[in-house]
Structures are given as C-alpha cells and as structure tokens.
Amino acid sequence: MGHEPLAPWIEPAVAFMVGCCLGSFYNVVIYRWPRGESIVSPPSRCPACGAFIRWYDNLPLISFVLLRGRCRQCRQAISWRYPAVELLTGLMTSGLFHVFGWSASFFVFFAFGTLLLLIAFIDLDTYLIPDVLSLGGLVLGLGTSLVSPHITWVDSVTGAVLGGGLFFAVAWGYEQWRKHEGLGGGDIKLLAMIGAFIGWKGVVFTVFVSSVVGAAVGLLVMARSRQGLVTRIPFGPFLSLGAMCYVFWGERLAKWYCESLGL
Known part of the structure; x- marks a missing residue:
C-alpha cells in the first residue's frame, strides 16, 4: 500500500515552527554578540533581573503570550523584539518554502535572510x-x-x-x-x-x-x-x-x- 500524501499545510507549518525556534536563538545572537558575550552559555536569562529562563518560559511566541509579555520572576516587561524576531523568522522560513520548496535556492535564501535579520536588529540596537x-x-x-x-x-x-x-x-x-x-x-x-x-x-x-x-x-x-x-x-x-x-x-x-x- 502506498503512503497517502501529506496535507498541503503540514510542511509550511513545520517550516514556520522551525523558523520560530531558530528565531529564538537569533534573539540570543542579536543581544549577546554586540556585547562580546558567548552565544552558547550561560542559558537564557532575563535582561532585567538576571534570572535564568526555564524551558517552558522560552517557547517561541507561546511563552510571551502566556506570560503576558513579562518576566515570571521580576514581572518586568519583555521587549516586543523577542516575539517579533521569532515571528519574522517563522514567516520568512515558511514563505521561502512556499516559493522554492526544499530546493538549493531555499537554503541559499534562508542563509541570506538569516544574515539580513541579524544585521537589521543589531543595527537597530547599536548603529553598527x-x-x-x-x-x-x-x-x-x-x-x-x-x-x-x-x-x-x-x-x-x-x-x-x-x-x-x-x-x-x-x-x-x-x-x-x-x-x-x-x-x-x-x-x-x-x-x-x-x-x-x-x-x-x-x-x-x-x-x-x-x-x-x-x-x-x-x-x-x-x-x-x-x-x-x-x-x-x-x-x-x-x-x-x-x-x-x-x-x-x-x-x-x-x-x-x-x-x-x-x-
């Protein structure tokens, strides 16, 4: 018996979710790289109080909504930049898949888009x-x-x-x-x-x-x-x-x- 084809929305949805997860990491790069900090360790922490962010408070887009845009520990507002980067990366990834599929062009333009996203937000923060x-x-x-x-x-x-x-x-x-x-x-x-x-x-x-x-x-x-x-x-x-x-x-x-x- 042959396998039934996937529903047409599944692959774009997967691409969107993967993009959002990568966007969460890009937020780390955007914040830490200009400051000369490691992008690998320590784990994510609140910029206001320094409390480490647990995995269930670090789910792309979802945690921001559940926490109502505030840190669980100190209740300081979380910058809208964080969900914005996650959402933009998700939309970019899904959009590129829609146009190019899983082709060489997809991966080339995904790398290009990632560089542009990092550059744009670092420039917004530092003018560099x-x-x-x-x-x-x-x-x-x-x-x-x-x-x-x-x-x-x-x-x-x-x-x-x-x-x-x-x-x-x-x-x-x-x-x-x-x-x-x-x-x-x-x-x-x-x-x-x-x-x-x-x-x-x-x-x-x-x-x-x-x-x-x-x-x-x-x-x-x-x-x-x-x-x-x-x-x-x-x-x-x-x-x-x-x-x-x-x-x-x-x-x-x-x-x-x-x-x-x-x-």
Whole structure:
C-alpha cells in the first residue's frame, strides 16, 4: 500500500515552527554578540533581573503570550523584539518554502535572510553592522553563485561591485557636501553582500525600496525628535527589507513594470 500524501499545510507549518525556534536563538545572537558575550552559555536569562529562563518560559511566541509579555520572576516587561524576531523568522522560513520548496535556492535564501535579520536588529540596537556578518555574507554569496540555480557568478560579482561602489560614491558625496559621515561603512559592505546574493537588478530594487521606506520613516522620526537632518537612523533594516522584498516579489514586480510599459 502506498503512503497517502501529506496535507498541503503540514510542511509550511513545520517550516514556520522551525523558523520560530531558530528565531529564538537569533534573539540570543542579536543581544549577546554586540556585547562580546558567548552565544552558547550561560542559558537564557532575563535582561532585567538576571534570572535564568526555564524551558517552558522560552517557547517561541507561546511563552510571551502566556506570560503576558513579562518576566515570571521580576514581572518586568519583555521587549516586543523577542516575539517579533521569532515571528519574522517563522514567516520568512515558511514563505521561502512556499516559493522554492526544499530546493538549493531555499537554503541559499534562508542563509541570506538569516544574515539580513541579524544585521537589521543589531543595527537597530547599536548603529553598527558587524563585518563578520556583512563580509562573511559577501563571501558566502559569491561562493554560492558558483552552484546556485538563481544567479550566475558574473551577476553575483557585478551586483557586489555595483552595490559596494554605488553606496561608496553616495557616502563620499554626502560627506563632501555635509562635512560629516552620512552612510557608514557597514551599509556599503551590506549592499555589496546583497548584490552578491541577488545581483545588480536586486541592488537597484533594494536601493529604491529602502530609500522610499527609509525616507518615509525618517521623516516621521525627525518630526518626533525635532532634530532635523542630524537625527540618527540606522539604514541597515531598510536595506534588509528591500532585499527580502526582491527575493519574494522583485522579479514579478519588474516583469509587471516592463509589461506595463510595453517593453
């Protein structure tokens, strides 16, 4: 007797749950890595009171809801970042499976998405992008292009050069104009990494989306802070958002745009 096929929702659900569990670990990396702490030991603990978190209080998403967003010991509020990272990782994993299945592209883009997620939230916390993530990702993106079905190594190298060169030129021009740094070196390396994974078309798409969204958010932040152009806003999260939008929808949007122009 043959085995009945799995229900169509089971594999995406498994991918979502695995992603949430990995997101829980990513929270550890995001919090500890910039502080120079080990990401392996000691076990997870409350940032407020230092109490160790038991396994049943560390279930992705579920524990946050059951504890009503507070530490069991000291009752201090738990940052919404923790469930947000878990949920985003779960959605990313399930979404990538939906688009690519269990293919080589899935694993390449999952590694890419993981790097972007870590970079985005570390940049939000510290205004710094660790070189080990951006430059390590650059090497990984160039390396996987040799065997990847979605990009050639020529497109990967072109994307990395365009991404790094484009933002270097923008950063240099802004510094000459304003006499202080606008874009950091971390953003330049990040866009080079993005180009290595998704090519020059992905770089153009990412810059467009990140600029539009970043400008909108920046105006809101500047209005609230009343600091004008000197307001510090990390750009890594917007670049990461733009790059993942390209992974999921970029080629279809580009095709629709070209068809609408009759190209």
